[in-house]
Amino acid sequence: MPKVTEEHRAARRDQILRAALRCVAAEGFHKTTMGSVIRESGLSAGAVYLYFRSKQDLIRAIAETAVSGIADTVDELAAADDVVPPVEAVTTVLRRLLEMSDELGVEIPRLSVQAWAEAGRDPEIQQLLSGEAGRIRQAWISYAGRAIEAGYVDAGAGEVESVAETLMAMVPGFMLFRIVLGSDVSPERYTSGLAALLR
Amino acid sequence: MPKVTEEHRAARRDQILRAALRCVAAEGFHKTTMGSVIRESGLSAGAVYLYFRSKQDLIRAIAETAVSGIADTVDELAAADDVVPPVEAVTTVLRRLLEMSDELGVEIPRLSVQAWAEAGRDPEIQQLLSGEAGRIRQAWISYAGRAIEAGYVDAGAGEVESVAETLMAMVPGFMLFRIVLGSDVSPERYTSGLAALLR
Numbered sequence: 001m002p003k004v005t006e007e008h009r010a011a012r013r014d015q016i017l018r019a020a021l022r023c024v025a026a027e028g029f030h031k032t033t034m035g036s037v038i039r040e041s042g043l044s045a046g047a048v049y050l051y052f053r054s055k056q057d058l059i060r061a062i063a064e065t066a067v068s069g070i071a072d073t074v075d076e077l078a079a080a081d082d083v084v085p086p087v088e089a090v091t092t093v094l095r096r097l098l099e100m101s102d103e104l105g106v107e108i109p110r111l112s113v114q115a116w117a118e119a120g121r122d123p124e125i126q127q128l129l130s131g132e133a134g135r136i137r138q139a140w141i142s143y144a145g146r147a148i149e150a151g152y153v154d155a156g157a158g159e160v161e162s163v164a165e166t167l168m169a170m171v172p173g174f175m176l177f178r179i180v181l182g183s184d185v186s187p188e189r190y191t192s193g194l195a196a197l198l199r
Numbered sequence: 200m201p202k203v204t205e206e207h208r209a210a211r212r213d214q215i216l217r218a219a220l221r222c223v224a225a226e227g228f229h230k231t232t233m234g235s236v237i238r239e240s241g242l243s244a245g246a247v248y249l250y251f252r253s254k255q256d257l258i259r260a261i262a263e264t265a266v267s268g269i270a271d272t273v274d275e276l277a278a279a280d281d282v283v284p285p286v287e288a289v290t291t292v293l294r295r296l297l298e299m300s301d302e303l304g305v306e307i308p309r310l311s312v313q314a315w316a317e318a319g320r321d322p323e324i325q326q327l328l329s330g331e332a333g334r335i336r337q338a339w340i341s342y343a344g345r346a347i348e349a350g351y352v353d354a355g356a357g358e359v360e361s362v363a364e365t366l367m368a369m370v371p372g373f374m375l376f377r378i379v380l381g382s383d384v385s386p387e388r389y390t391s392g393l394a395a396l397l398r
Contacts, residue, residue: 028229028316086396110319117227117316120309120378133379155395165376166392172375173368179319180332193365196354197285197397 013051016041017065020058021106029059029118029125060128063115066108067132069100070171074139083146086153087195090170094187097171109175116172140164170194212250215240216264219257220305228258228317228324259327262314265307266331268299269370273338282345285352286394289369293386296370308374315371339363369393 019041023032034055038048052058073096077089084092101108119126144164147153155163170191177185218240222231233254237247251257272295276288283291300307318325343363346352354362369390376384 026320028227028320030227030229113312113315113319116312116375116378120312121225121227126379129379130381137380153396154398159391159395162388162392163395164392165389166369166372166396169369169372169376169389170365171372173365173370173372176315176371177364177368179315180325180328181336182329189361190364190368192358193361193363196358196362197352197365199353 016048016051017061018105020062021104021111024062024114025106025110028114063128063132066111067135069096071135071139074136074143078139078142078146083150086147086167087191087198089143090167091187091191093171094174109178112175113179137164137168140168215247215250216260217304219261220303220310223261223313224305224309227313262327262331265310266334268295270334270338273335273342277338277341277345282349285346285366286390286397288342289366289393290386290390292370293373308377311374312378336363336367339367
């Protein structure tokens with residue numbers, strides 16, 4: 001049996017994850033099966049099951065991939081030496097969302113609405129997404145605390161969470177605009193209205 | 200053949216529409232069939248096809264029902280003698296959304312994510328929703344114009360549309376919070392962060 005390096009394993013896992021992402025974006029979580037992911041990946045069933053034992057495993061990995069990218073970006077904004085104003089923070093996250101879509105070869109907005117629809121139907125997925133959304137929420141709370149400290153937002157200590165939630169809620173709004181109104185809605189265009197409101 | 204009154208026809212149509220709403224909320228647009236709506240309605244296939252000739256007809260009627268409630272509410276806000284501030288306008292729309300959910304016997308947030316997921320997959324549904332979203336957008340543009348006039352928002356004439364879009368985007372954000380984070384997120388709690396940001 002050939003020796004499998006860590007690097008090889010990571011690349012294999014990534015190959016399967018990308019195949020799963022394409023399946024879900026095209027068909028939705030509901031219709032995606034281990035069989036369709038195996039076909040899309042071009043690997044053998046045995047190879048795929050070595051990395052992901054079930055569809056549930058795959059869904060978890062997909063949610064973690066998409067959420068990590070967003071949560072890490074917000075964490076960086078919160079940890080920056082010079083914290084940026086709210087409109088710039090939201091714009092940065094939206095830009096990162098589009099970059100991630102390019103990197104993964106799948107539109108995150110399209111993938112996300114599939115996940116939300118599934119969460120509305122399946123309590124297990126709802127639990128999973130709720131946990132992941134909690135990570136993003138925590139990151140926005142860190143950012144909101146610093147934005148208030150810096151004087152960008154005139155809010156009391158008891159309002160940090162609701163300010164964080166409002167900024168967080170701007171992101172799904174953008175994804176929907178992209179899906180329903182068309183992909184010519186840019187991050188800058190989308191946040192210009194928030195800029196006017198916060199003036 | 201008995202004479203069918205207009206009133207009877209409207210009640211029948213409503214009965215079928217509600218059955219379809221329950222099917223879509225439970226199963227998604229994708230899995231809902233004319234057969235499942237017929238079963239859920241308790242009527243004969245012939246009776247159902249008299250009102251809706253296809254699944255497409257039903258989906259259109261569902262989208263129009265949900266969208267009209269929102270668009271009408273925003274139109275009223277825009278036409279009011281005393282225009283209310285933006286936070287109050289968004290809160291009013293979110294409250295109306297929950298009232299409509301009670302009236303229709305189906306959670307509009309849950310229904311909406313099903314529709315968005317379908318729009319990401321099916322260009323015909325995307326076109327339909329895009330048109331309906333356009334109606335809501337127009338209503339928010341009318342409101343934003345008046346809010347700027349009234350001095351609630353410090354924006355130029357060229358910014359009316361983007362202010363309208365930002366306020367509009369707050370609504371799907373709320374629906375997602377209800378689905379992903381749980382239904383204890385109230386309209387007032389959700390908009391308190393916007394209130395702090397606009398202070």
